[in-house]
Amino acid sequence: MGESPNVIGFRFLKTYTNYVLMGLEFAKHGTLLDLTKILKKTKKPLKDEQCSQIMKSILLGLKHIHRNNYVHRDLKPSNIVIADIKDFSKIKLVDFGLAVKY
Ligand SMILES: Nc1ncnc2c1ncn2[C@@H]1O[C@H](COP(=O)(O)OP(=O)(O)O)[C@@H](O)[C@H]1O
Numbered sequence: 001m002g003e004s005p006n007v008i009g010f011r012f013l014k015t016y017t018n019y020v021l022m023g024l025e026f027a028k029h030g031t032l033l034d035l036t037k038i039l040k041k042t043k044k045p046l047k048d049e050q051c052s053q054i055m056k057s058i059l060l061g062l063k064h065i066h067r068n069n070y071v072h073r074d075l076k077p078s079n080i081v082i083a084d085i086k087d088f089s090k091i092k093l094v095d096f097g098l099a100v101k102y
Pocket residue numbers: 008024025026027028030031078079081094095096097
């Protein structure tokens with residue numbers, strides 16, 4: 001699968017006797033679940049444009065996966081990460097543990 005701004009970047013895979021180490025691009029601003037908790041605490045809702053940018057990023061990420069004939073099967077706020085809190089066009093899908101090829 002090629003890279004997409006809305007799917008976490010794969011960096012390397014290393015196999016050892018008892019485990020496999022997978023290196024991924026790091027999204028330093030946490031998950032969408034973390035963000036919802038912070039917003040609830042601070043009582044500061046997102047702006048409409050921010051919400052639509054988040055939705056657009058998620059859908060573009062899904063479109064990329066589906067174009068490559070994969071289904072994620074575990075889409076939820078804890079599997080959506082934020083690379084840059086000031087730019088929701090960089091929201092990325094993670095956790096392909098349940099994904100399958102069709
Ligand atoms: N690339 C990443 N950048 C930043 N945080 C990540 C990244 N991948 C995973 N995480 C964090 O680690 C948590 C667990 O990773 P995940 O791949 O969802 O595994 P699982 O849910 O199967 O334990 C995520 O909910 C998120 O908080």
